[in-house]
Amino acid sequence: MSTARQRWLDAGIEVLAEEGGVDAVRIDRLAQRxxxxxxxxxHHFQGAAGFKKDLLAHLEQTQTSAFAGAIIDTQVSPDNGLKTSSDLIARLAAARAEIRSPRLEAALRAWALTDPDAARTQAAIDEARLETIRSVWRQVTDDEEEVRLGALLPYVIAIGASAIMPPLGDDDLHRLYERILTLVPDGPLDQPGEDESS
Structure with a gap:
């Protein structure tokens, strides 16, 4: 990607987040900026429609790759859900500046409410992020319901933290994550079909 093209797209993301909505992402304002x-x-885009399409693709790529990169090296302990959760949360906390932008999160979700293309992009971002977390949990348990819930819980908390006004700060979000660790068993997660009485 050319440097100028990258700058246009990055500026589009910055304005979307700073101004809180897609209406502020105008060619004249970006050019001046x-x-x-x-x-x-x-030269780089096929009009406003082409820019919107490319901006959404850029958002999807940046929002999913940064998230995946933050947790790709999570230390998985197949027999210890608590240890795995602790490392996952520690990695998310360490990378929070790169992966957490409450204003951008809110702006993109607001855009998705009124634009089908933005809605598809937001759905793809959510699914990619959730699948990244699910891939960690699949190394801990074969129970797909545990995998699904284990991914949803921290993700829904993070999205909620961005949605409330004012957005929840990083320290409070981390404390919430530490609180949910009390829900994770210190040992292997129950496997499907196991009799709890045995």
Whole structure:
């Protein structure tokens, strides 16, 4: 990707987050912000519709790759759900500056309420992030319901933390994550079909 094209897309994301909505992402404002001409814009994008399409693709790529990169090296303990959860949360906390932008999260979700393309992008981002967490849990348990819930719980808390006003701070979010660790068994998770009385 050319440097100028990347700058246009990055500026689009910045304005979307800063201004809280897609209506602020206008060619003239981006050009002024970047010190580039509108000719540069049309050299890289097929009008406003082409920019929107490319901006959504860029958002999907950046929002999913940063998240996956943050937890790809989670230390999985197949016989210890609590240890795995602790490491997962520690990795998310360490990378929170790269993966957590409450204003961008809120702006993209608001855009998704009124635009089918943005809605598809947001759904793809959510699914990719959840699948990243599920891939960790699948190394801990074969129970797909445990995998599903184990991914949903921290993710829903993170989304909620971005949605409330004002957004929850990083320290409070981390404390919430530590609180949910009390729900995770210190040992192997129950496997499907196991008799709890045995």
């Amino acid at each position: 970047l010190g580039l001409s509108t000719g540069s814009f049309y």
